[in-house]
Amino acid sequence: MQEPMGRRSDHSRKELEQMLIVEGHKHMADVGFARFSAREVAKRIGYSIGTLYNVFGTYDQLIIAINTRTFTLWTDHLRLALEQGGADRIRALVEGYFSFARANRNIWMAIYDHHLPPDVTIPEQQHLQRGQLTEIVVQEIRAVLPEALEAQAPQLARSLVATVHGHCMFDVNGSFALMGETEPVALALARVRESLEAKGF
Amino acid sequence: MQEPMGRRSDHSRKELEQMLIVEGHKHMADVGFARFSAREVAKRIGYSIGTLYNVFGTYDQLIIAINTRTFTLWTDHLRLALEQGGADRIRALVEGYFSFARANRNIWMAIYDHHLPPDVTIPEQQHLQRGQLTEIVVQEIRAVLPEALEAQAPQLARSLVATVHGHCMFDVNGSFALMGETEPVALALARVRESLEAKGF
DNA sequence: ATTTTTAATTGATCGTCGATTAATTTCCCG
DNA sequence: CGGGAAATTAATCGACGATCAATTAAAAAT
Numbered sequence: 198m199q200e201p202m203g204r205r206s207d208h209s210r211k212e213l214e215q216m217l218i219v220e221g222h223k224h225m226a227d228v229g230f231a232r233f234s235a236r237e238v239a240k241r242i243g244y245s246i247g248t249l250y251n252v253f254g255t256y257d258q259l260i261i262a263i264n265t266r267t268f269t270l271w272t273d274h275l276r277l278a279l280e281q282g283g284a285d286r287i288r289a290l291v292e293g294y295f296s297f298a299r300a301n302r303n304i305w306m307a308i309y310d311h312h313l314p315p316d317v318t319i320p321e322q323q324h325l326q327r328g329q330l331t332e333i334v335v336q337e338i339r340a341v342l343p344e345a346l347e348a349q350a351p352q353l354a355r356s357l358v359a360t361v362h363g364h365c366m367f368d369v370n371g372s373f374a375l376m377g378e379t380e381p382v383a384l385a386l387a388r389v390r391e392s393l394e395a396k397g398f
Numbered sequence: 399m400q401e402p403m404g405r406r407s408d409h410s411r412k413e414l415e416q417m418l419i420v421e422g423h424k425h426m427a428d429v430g431f432a433r434f435s436a437r438e439v440a441k442r443i444g445y446s447i448g449t450l451y452n453v454f455g456t457y458d459q460l461i462i463a464i465n466t467r468t469f470t471l472w473t474d475h476l477r478l479a480l481e482q483g484g485a486d487r488i489r490a491l492v493e494g495y496f497s498f499a500r501a502n503r504n505i506w507m508a509i510y511d512h513h514l515p516p517d518v519t520i521p522e523q524q525h526l527q528r529g530q531l532t533e534i535v536v537q538e539i540r541a542v543l544p545e546a547l548e549a550q551a552p553q554l555a556r557s558l559v560a561t562v563h564g565h566c567m568f569d570v571n572g573s574f575a576l577m578g579e580t581e582p583v584a585l586a587l588a589r590v591r592e593s594l595e596a597k598g599f
Numbered sequence: 600a601t602t603t604t605t606a607a608t609t610g611a612t613c614g615t616c617g618a619t620t621a622a623t624t625t626c627c628c629g
Numbered sequence: 630c631g632g633g634a635a636a637t638t639a640a641t642c643g644a645c646g647a648t649c650a651a652t653t654a655a656a657a658a659t
Contacts, residue, residue: 210636231513235617245638246617256617309571310511312432324576331577355577356565356585363564364557370510375525376532376556384557391596392589411607435645446609448649457646603658609651616645626635 214252214262216242221263222304229303230310235259260311265323267304271297272330279337286337287393291361291386298365306369334358343397357392361385415453415463417443422464423505430504431511436460461512466524468505472498473531480538487538488594492562492587499566507570535559544598558593562586 208216221238228234235256239249253259274297275290282289298305313319319327331354338357339350364385367373373381409417422439429435436457440450454460475498476491483490499506514520520528532555539558540551565586568574574582 229513234615236615247619247639248637250618251636306513309567310513312430312507312511312571352579352585355568355574355579356589359564359568359574359582359585360561360589361564363560363562363567366510366564366567367556367560370513373556373560378553378556381560384553384560388557388561388589388593391593394596395592436647437645447646448610449608451647452607601659603656605656606654608653609649611650612648614645614647616643618643619641621638621640623638624636626633628633629631 210252213244213248217244217249217252217259218262218266221259222266225263225307226301226304230307233260233307255317257311257313257317260307261313261317261319261323263304264308264311265319265326267301267308268327268330270301271305272333275330275333279333287341287389288386290334290337291389292382294361295365295368295382295385298369302369309366331355331358338393341393341398346396349396353392353396357389360388360392364388411453414445414449418445418450418453418460419463419467422460423467426464426508427502427505431508434461434508456518458512458514458518461508462514462518462520462524464505465509465512466520466527468502468509469528469531471502472506473534476531476534480534488542488590489587491535491538492590493583495562496566496569496583496586499570503570510567532556532559539594542594542599547597550597554593554597558590561589561593565589 217238220241221233221235224238224241225233235249236246238259239246249259253262275293278289278293278296279286282293334357335351335354338354339347342350342353364373364381367378368381373379378384418439421442422434422436425439425442426434436450437447439460440447450460454463476494479490479494479497480487483494535558536552536555539555540548543551543554565574565582568577568579569582574580579585
């Protein structure tokens with residue numbers, strides 16, 4: 198049995214928090230939400246479970262932080278997809294949405310596997326961070342709408358994100374495969390285009 | 399400590415299985431996927447945890463059976479919505495999709511909270527049972543498509559289910575509320591109509 | 600009737616989990 | 630150098646999924 202090490206100061210509090218988030222993110226990618234373990238995260242960076250709880254307070258707050266990191270990476274992925282995706286920016290967005298989820302199944306699903314207890318809220322700064330993903334979509338939808346309809350862009354963007362999300366979810370969780378569907382991305386893109394064309398695009 | 403009761407035969411094996419599924423379904427409705435406990439289900443019907451495992455073999459198979467029951471109730475709900483929903487059957491389907499999910503949050507979410515390990519499959523009979531929900535949608539989409547496109551009905555139905563599902567998911571898990579969206583059903587229905595109109599409806 | 604076989608049921612057991620906390624160690628500042 | 634503040638630990642708790650030897654009672658065989 199090892200004894201307590203007291204104030205070690207190898208790392209500042211913020212550094213320790215980052216280490217836990219990054220390592221927790223890796224662990225989530227490895228084993229998925231159902232098998233995720235806070236103990237294991239602490240062990241992986243050489244700290245005890247008690248220290249982890251001193252940093253995050255609760256299990257939920259650790260998961261929230263890990264999932265916020267996923268949003269950040271996802272947003273970066275979409276920005277890159279838009280940069281490198283050529284002229285058809287709507288296609289780039291839809292394909293980017295799918296490619297991130299497919300390449301990061303466990304951490305992407307963890308966002309939706311985690312349900313906040315009603316008394317828990319996401320810290321403001323993380324909420325803003327997460328909102329950037331939707332903002333990207335709003336921006337691209339607005340750019341493609343007729344001027345007269347630009348005010349509808351935020352609502353339409355939310356709806357089209359939901360549309361693509363539904364297709365992506367059925368792809369990643371195997372529902373589409375069970376139904377014999379092999380082209381989820383094409384379907385999602387077709388639905389988005391139909392809605393945009395209905396708005397005059 | 400109580401002693402084993404041996405072959406009791408109060409209930410047949412199939413009856414016992416049904417009791418566990420029905421009680422498990424209630425427990426899932428009460429506490430949701432994250433707090434669900436197989437022990438608690440067994441206790442609720444006056445059996446031990448061991449007996450439950452003798453019936454279902456694994457935790458996953460119990461959850462699968464509970465979720466299949468949800469599909470059955472959901473399918474019944476949609477059939478009723480179509481019967482009583484008047485002439486606009488597409489609207490009836492979309493609203494029925496949402497109203498079931500909203501009225502049965504925990505058990506509806508449990509369907510998507512549960513991820514099968516790759517080596518586990520859904521028993522054939524339960525798979526067929528679950529497929530009836532999609533069949534209902536295919537039927538209604540086919541009825542509304544021009545004759546020349548009827549062959550596309552299954553694929554389009556899958557895609558429109560995904561569209562509605564995405565909206566329903568964002569509604570039930572609070573994403574829409576966080577984004578300030580207050581009319582998820584109307585949005586979903588609008589997207590579905592746009593796609594059907596694009597097909598000539 | 601008696602014995603044998605089979606089926607059903609139990610709960611103790613194991614390792615692990617999230618969460619909490621008293622005790623301990625180390626750091627830093629005066 | 631000394632003492633409060635900060636950081637870290639290990640032990641602890643109740644509950645979880647899973648397993649299985651032991652036990653019982655019904656059914657079948659004799």
